[in-house]
Amino acid sequence: MSRIGVFVCHCGENISRTVDVERVAAEIGKLPGVALATDYKYMCSDPGQGLLKKAIAEHRLDGLVVAACSPRMHEKTFRNAAKAAGLNPFLCEMANIREHCSWVHEDREEATAKAIDIVRLMVERVKKDKALQPITVPITKRALVIGGGIAGIQAALDIADCGHQVLLVEREPSIGGHMAQLSETFPTLDCSQCIMTPKMVDVANHPNITLHTWSEIENVDGYIGNFQVTIRKKARSVDMDKCTGCGVCMAKCPQKKIKSTFDRGLGTRPAIYVPFPQAVPNTPVIDRENCTYFKSGKCGVCAKVCGPGAVDYDQQDELITEPVGAIVVATGFELYTINEKPKGSPIKGYGEFGHGTIPDVIDGMTFERLASASGPTGGKILRPSDGREPKQVVFVQCVGSRAREKGISYCSKVCCMYTAKHTMLYKHKVHDGQAYVFFMDARTPGKSYDEFWRRAVEEEEAVYIRGMVSRLYQKGDKIVVMGSDISVGVQVEIEADLVVLATAVQPRQGADALAQKLGISYDTYNFYSEAHAKLKPVECATAGIYLAGACQGPKDIPDTVSQASAAAAKVMTLFSRDQLEREPIVARVNERNCVACFYCKKVCPYGAVEEKEIRDRQGNLVRVVAYVNPGVCGGCGTCQATCPSKSVELEGYTDEQVMAMIEAL
């Protein structure tokens, strides 16, 4: 006969408001095998846990049911309490009478009856629970960082400085990301390149960091502590070991007119190129789509002029597989495209702003390149159309952001601040120019942020106009901006020389595909989801994978760096142990019954099922059965449901237990 203890929680008033907790305890106390049934105001509190521990000793309990909240909330708490009192923690189960009962019902009678049923089921289940031992798995103390922007760089440096090996994978030919494109950074106006490039060099020189640029994640297998990552090293067409970075190939390449994506189409680059002069690594890559050799088989100038003979047209993509223990995802963002509407996307564009048809309507990142000392104009603010210095510049905030109709309802967070910065940069470079900003709200929550914005208004005399722009159109060489000042309540018209649109921040295209490879969740916009918005902001729900930077949501540089360091700290916490304890809720195969059909192997989403050979003492093969690797098994139970011979069972959820629960109803 079992000796089960049942503890019914009031959860303050959360449960007791709709469920008669005392009656639940009284009814359950009558069940056979229940040695004790009691209730308490807050079971999770220290006195509540004390009550539980005391009862285990006093009543010699061999199973516990805590009727309270969801197991997601406090299962760990009560299992730890049981463990402390000397009971195997897996003999303690939660009966969820809060989320599944009191919170969703109003009628007290019916809710109480349901609560009694729920607890009764769990009592039957606990009677058939077995004492389980946690599974330990080794940890590969090596981290993978996906994305070489400021988030990835910071995370990689922090982990590497702690003495662990880091693989940094970047899709582009150079690390640096968006921050390398910026001219100055708010709120201090220090030069982005000056603070960014030393960190890039640190990455390149760090003995613990292996850099894979021009590379993408092909496949991810495994689980926390033991991932197997396949990286596709795209064909660079240049041997990285031989190349000295002298740049002769770039100078001699006859293709010179390819629009530079790094310079947002304002500048040009050759077909063999590094995205920007401070690139790390400083090894060029051949853009095969635009290279004459790859298009027509003629040319080959770069190979001829290359002293060390580094140019290799026959280079192929290379797949490498690396074991890692933790993954930091830092894939960053891209900008909302104002006119283009990606096929099948719910995101809509703004035809009324003429972006793409009026050459002097540009986005914020393009303005960054105009203002950057290393940009295509050498830091002079010049109009893309005629190269003239604009005297009236209009900035429009919230283009794409906060526009439900256009498909994005969130605030992109950085635009208010960078627009204020743009007005200052403009004023510093064009003293007789006038900047106007159309805005709906100025959102400046951050240290020294509001002061920065006020400085743009009060000292740099940017004219801020509250109200959204209705339309932009070309009139002669001017752009007419039709807006409204809602503080005054009249329409406003400005004939501008240049219009800068502060476009929304979006996740990278293909963010969803990468998430599926990693097995992490993402929201409707494809931003990666953290495990808990407040208390687990850098962890994914998938163990061993952490988030840093704008791939999780729009973020500025200070927040990105903070999150990257936080993610690194989480990785280091994981690596501080040699072995990892896992919950033993895994599937086990009854080898005597298994008929080796391997349906389980086909359906297992974790790839945990292996074929196991059973041999006699002479080493002759007797038969083959399925074997579940407990380190890999995720405990989903799909194999159990599939097995035609009922040979696989999930610990804690055996057929026997589930049948007992059904019969108790």
Add this chain to the structure above:
Amino acid sequence: MKNSKMHLSTETMNLGFVRKVEALSGSSVRRCFQCGKCSAGCPMRTFMEHPPNRIVRLLQLGQYERVLAGRSIWYCASCETCSTRCPNKVDLAAIMDALRKLSWDADGPSKESLVQLANRLFIENIKTYGRQYEMRLAAAFNLRSGKLLKDFMLGPKLLTKGKLKMFHQKNRNISEIERIFSRIEEMRKKGEAP
């Protein structure tokens, strides 16, 4: 004028005027971020076509004609509730003062407004008599404004209570008053006084 479209450019925004207002009032105009607290507490708001916050906003955009065309600045009672409560230390009462002054100087559209007339007659009286002579002020105002019978019935009441004197009482130190006026005139010529 009130609702017509604003064309903003460095030419149409008279920032020189704004700087004058700032110099005269000793208060920043740009510091205002349009929270609306001034208008929220203004006792004269219901009489104004431009509420106090909009006056500042129009100044920020250099739209001085719109400000001076309206009667808002003349309805301001200088109670200073706005200045006292402003979270950004914008001294709106002082700005209103400065605007009234500039409106006068600019031959603004409100130069011939009745408030202006009353002010002018008030000062003239002081200059002539060294103190206020209400009977003359009222008579001159009614004649000049064309509103002959304005507040006429109040006259007898005030007379019986001794609040209104039939004849003026000249200040004995009128020469002192004259000196004050000539000194201000002098300073104005030198540009030391507004």
